[in-house]
Amino acid sequence: MTRPRRVLWLDASAGIAGDMVLAALVDAGADRDEVSRVVGAVAPEVRIAWEGTTRAGLRGLRAIVSAEGSVPNRSVAGIRGVLDSDELPEAVRELASRVFDRIVAAESAVHGMPPESVHLHEVGGWDSIADIVGACAALTMLDIDEVVVSPIAVGSGHVRAAHGVLSVPVPGVTELLRGWEISSGGDGELATPTGAALAVTLAERQGHVPTGRLVAVGVGAGTRDRPDRANVVRALVLEVTASDVDSGGASMLDEIACTVDDLDPRVWPTVLTRLLDGGALDAWLVPALMKKGRPAHVLHVLCRPEDTARLGSFVLEETSSLGYRVTRVDRIALERAWVDVFVEGEGVQVKLAIRDGMVLRVVAEFDDAVAAATRLDRPVRDVLESAVQAAAERGIVAGAPVPDDARAERSPGTPA
Structure with missing residues (x-):
């Protein structure tokens, strides 16, 4: 490992x-x-x-x-x-x-x-x-x-x-x-x-x-x-x-947040994608109800402190918000690793959550599963389940030791 x-x-x-x-x-x-x-x-x-x-x-x-x-x-x-x-x-x-x-x-x-x-x-x-x-x-x-x-x-x-x-x-x-x-x-x-x-x-x-x-x-x-x-x-x-x-290790991160009630909702997927492509560790929306009963969204962006000013500027440019809030947060993260499995010959990466050197959770990478499902003409749900089952057939299940071929980073493409 x-x-x-x-x-x-x-x-x-x-x-x-x-x-x-x-x-x-x-x-x-x-x-x-x-x-x-x-x-x-x-x-x-x-x-x-x-x-x-x-x-x-x-x-x-x-x-x-x-x-x-x-x-x-x-x-x-x-x-x-x-x-x-x-x-x-x-x-x-x-x-x-x-x-x-x-x-x-x-x-x-x-x-x-x-x-x-x-x-x-x-x-x-x-x-x-x-x-x-x-x-x-x-x-x-x-x-x-x-x-x-x-x-x-x-x-x-x-x-x-x-x-x-x-x-x-x-x-x-x-x-x-x-x-x-x-x-x-x-x-x-x-x-x-x-x-x-x-x-x-x-x-x-x-x-x-x-x-x-x-x-x-x-x-x-x-x-x-x-x-x-x-x-x-x-x-x-x-x-x-x-x-x-x-035992208490954490990463100190910033969370950018702003509440927006006047942005064309069709724009939000692009905003989230560009934030993630621009270095945000995570980005998500939460529905909200503002004064006078107006529906709105709260945009949240999790990022490293050195990226806060740049990503905050992006939020102001790409949304209709007039400002944003920044909160310093601690993030506790499990160790992660990836292994490759195959579903009917199509490669899918499987992510392992690890604690104390043992597998805690096994999850198929969604994008890989979508690509495999498209090529196999099968429902994505079936491919997700089959990938986890393929990992289980290798003995990669919750409570098992981490396999020797696990790697610390996700590969940019799907397994060949």
Whole structure:
């Protein structure tokens, strides 16, 4: 059966910065030479030195980034050009671009200007680019399925920046951490824009250390050595099984909702389909009765927090709603796997719900059943039942062990 899910917990209780996240992930097991090579592929001017050190008496690893000269073009388009390089592995390129887009969106909101017009100061330097690319590369090397971050310490007081003296947390950080749990945690700037962007982009939710088997620990040290608190980010890698999920593991998601009473009902199927195609985890309608007895529908969209603004914008564009509500929710999900069965020679994928390594439920995939029923000229109901029976003939029933050929992802097509 599939390996346990690997969950990364980032401890940001002492603050978070890009170089600290990078160092913590390398200290947790990512190949430092490969990380340096990936960064150097898009930024040949950059060098990363790795230095063992202590913070408040605790061991840690520092990532010291140095560069020859400055980024030639600090515009949004210029830095996107660096991150879009074909020299980056596709997964790293996609993830690093998402982190950068979060920074751009935050700066756009802070300065009240279009994203493409934003001028990047501190976060436009080679060091920030190296931190983002390096951290994303290190994360992919660790083969992580989910990232959880603790409440984030942001600091207090004032700091001097390109726009003068600013209160801590600085505006870019507050915009990035909107909707996330924060604390002061001490004096000074404890959370930088790059660190905050990495946290909210990589992490699916916030919480305490998940239940699971601890397999690796990384400690990334910051620049300052404070006597009252170790200036570090810790990265804990855990292997989590289905039984661990039942013990309280959850994914932090957003639920978008709006009530609509004046949309042509023929449009709703297209709206739901496009939301799902656009990255929504689920989308559904609930009938409602509004004031003055008007019939209506409540649209619900379940999505990852990083997709909320984009999908919310889609809701406003594709429906007649004048706004929407967002609620942060926890989702508890059973482990799932898929196997292939055949009904009169037509392949159908069967989904297994799994708990404690045992099959809890067996369900045929509806779209596969429809396709098979069309080719066989049989009722869909019959094909659904026959697929489950075919699985049972292989011993795949509730209470049975998960079969060896079960896979963690559904295949895009029907079995051949």
